[in-house]
Amino acid sequence: MIHPYKTREGGATVTIFVPYDCHNHCPFCINKGEYADLTGFSAEKICQSIDKMDAITPECDFVFTGGEPLADLSALQGMLDHIPSTHKIYINTTLPVSEHQSEEDIVEFTRRNRDKITCINVSRHMQKYVVESNDALLSRLAVPFRINCVLYKDYPKADLIPYLERFRKIPGANIQFRFDYTATTPDNLYDEEDDMILHDLKKISRYTGLDGCRMRCGFHFDYKGMELTYHKTLPYSTIVEQDSRDGVTYDILYDILIKQNGDIHADWDGTKLDVNAYANVVFEPYDLRWREKIAS
Known part of the structure; x- marks a missing residue:
């Protein structure tokens, strides 16, 4: 660490990479290579790191990703059980169903954890990269x-329209439509004039406004009463910035990663x-704010 840490009130979001792989090969996934060798992967060490982050920021958000979190419901349950109720928990998943795991298994898992899981983020791409479970499963969660x-x-x-109607x-x-974040830069994060995705969405739905912060933004829409968001985020999670009030230069953290072996990273590049330094992190108000809001 070169600079002291700063993060938003509540703490940086902690993203957990589950210690088991998925069977998918999405072309935009940058995590796949990490699962080529599972040596050293440990749910137990991940749980130890969860405990450390909970002790420092007992109200931070946790996100499970991978890999495929729902590929091993028992292991996922063990990790979830280490997270107290003061945290919000999100799970990124394809809702995998197989001969070893039924729709009913997934539904029962969500029932058992209904007071723990804040939201499940389900990958459903317009181009089919994975074998998808039945859409009817969504309404049973x-x-x-x-x-x-x-x-x-x-x-x-x-x-686009057939997808939305589905x-x-x-x-x-x-x-939530997502821009390919590997192509996002500080210059195009808030770009509207040259963003073709934004123009495409404005043609087919009602634009309702923009929110964002230093790191990410969301363009909001309404499609026949269904909420849409077009999300863009930078491909890193640390911004180095001098505080104008105290003159101190901080590493401002938006995301912290718990890797498959339990190691805790400050950014997506292996940092x-x-x-111990994060235990003395300086907090600031979250800079996410509405920049434009269109009345209904």
């Missing part, structure tokens, strides 16, 4: 869910977190 869809490279624009029929559904 006992926790809130959101559809995540990466609009990757030359996505099929003609399929999920508009499911009670509780809302959709380790100085856990």
